[in-house]
Amino acid sequence: MPTLAAIYRYPVKSTAAEALGTARVQQEGLAHDRRFMVVKPNGAFVTARRYPVLQTITARFDGNRLTLVHDDQVAVAESVAQFERQRFETGVWADDFAAWTTTLRLDAWVSRIIGEPVHLLWLGEQSPRFRDTLGVRVSFADGYPLLLTSEASLADLNARTDGTHVMAQFRPNVVVSNTEAFAEDGWTRIRIGEVVFRVDAPCSRCVMITVDPACGERRDDGEPMRTLLGYRKGTDNQVYFGQNLVAENEGEIRIGQTVEVLD
CATH class of the missing domain: 2.40.33.20 (PK beta-barrel domain-like)
Incomplete structure (x- = not known):
């Protein structure tokens, strides 16, 4: 069988897998899967297609605390309670929607690895991205x-x-x-x-x-x-x-x- x-x-999104x-x-997929995404200052999403170094970042999220690890950086961790939660317009392919900012510390940490200014966005407790073609909410x-x-x-x-x-x-x-x-x-x-x-x-x-x-x-x-x-x-x-x-x-x-x- x-x-x-x-x-x-x-x-x-685009970082290393967690086994x-x-x-x-859940409706959006596995719990805590792709609930964060790296974006440029204009909201354009960033992936390992253009920035393959993203796959060398290990991320862990339990719903309350996000931890990021990379060989070239001191690990960083922030709780959801620390997030700024400012509305930030972004999108994935043809889907435009709003997500939430996390912290300047997380932004700076990822920016150093990417090599240019970026933001790390959070999807929120529930995804605002509903795909009509599928009939369900989808993560990043x-x-x-x-x-x-x-x-x-x-x-x-x-x-x-x-x-x-x-x-x-x-x-x-x-x-x-x-x-x-x-x-x-x-x-x-x-x-x-x-x-x-x-x-x-x-x-x-x-x-x-x-x-x-x-x-x-x-x-x-x-x-x-x-x-x-x-x-x-x-x-x-x-x-x-x-x-x-x-x-x-x-x-x-x-x-x-x-x-x-x-x-």
Whole structure:
């Protein structure tokens, strides 16, 4: 049976993954997942596509306190109670909405790593970003609340390339084992623990997958995008790897649970 092999969340958009044993699934995605985002002074969002060094930041957030760690900086931590909470206009792709400022200390800390002035925004207790096309609120994620990948699909990719790629390059929330390669492409609804998920659409990939998460630098050889272009390109010329999920209810999931394919 397909099994939940790993759970990851990213408290700050584009930073390193936090591995979990259990997680609470909410409408916006995993609890505390992508509830913070780096933006430029004009509100434009900043990601590891252009600033791959973001992936070398480790973030932890428990709902009350955010901690940021980086090898080149003294760790910084601030509580939600310390946030300035000034309304700040921003957006993700075509979605425009307002988030909240955190602290000047956090802004300065991230700015030193990025190498230019930026702000670190907080989504708030509840996301103000409602996506009509999905019928749910979404975090600072690119477009969907959650992303699923499978170990077999990654193994299939690695069998076709000279190098070895890791799951962190694809930034999933849930990873499934005990399947055939790309079996997830044929799923439309699944259940993990207490939660039923709609498998809404395949995930189109970008230059982000060429970033080595261990060092925060983009690979010179263009892999694994070059290999995926050879066998995972759709009729729209987009490269697909993984499936976007929308939770139909809230609940808890944990590693080792069966992934039941409903449809």
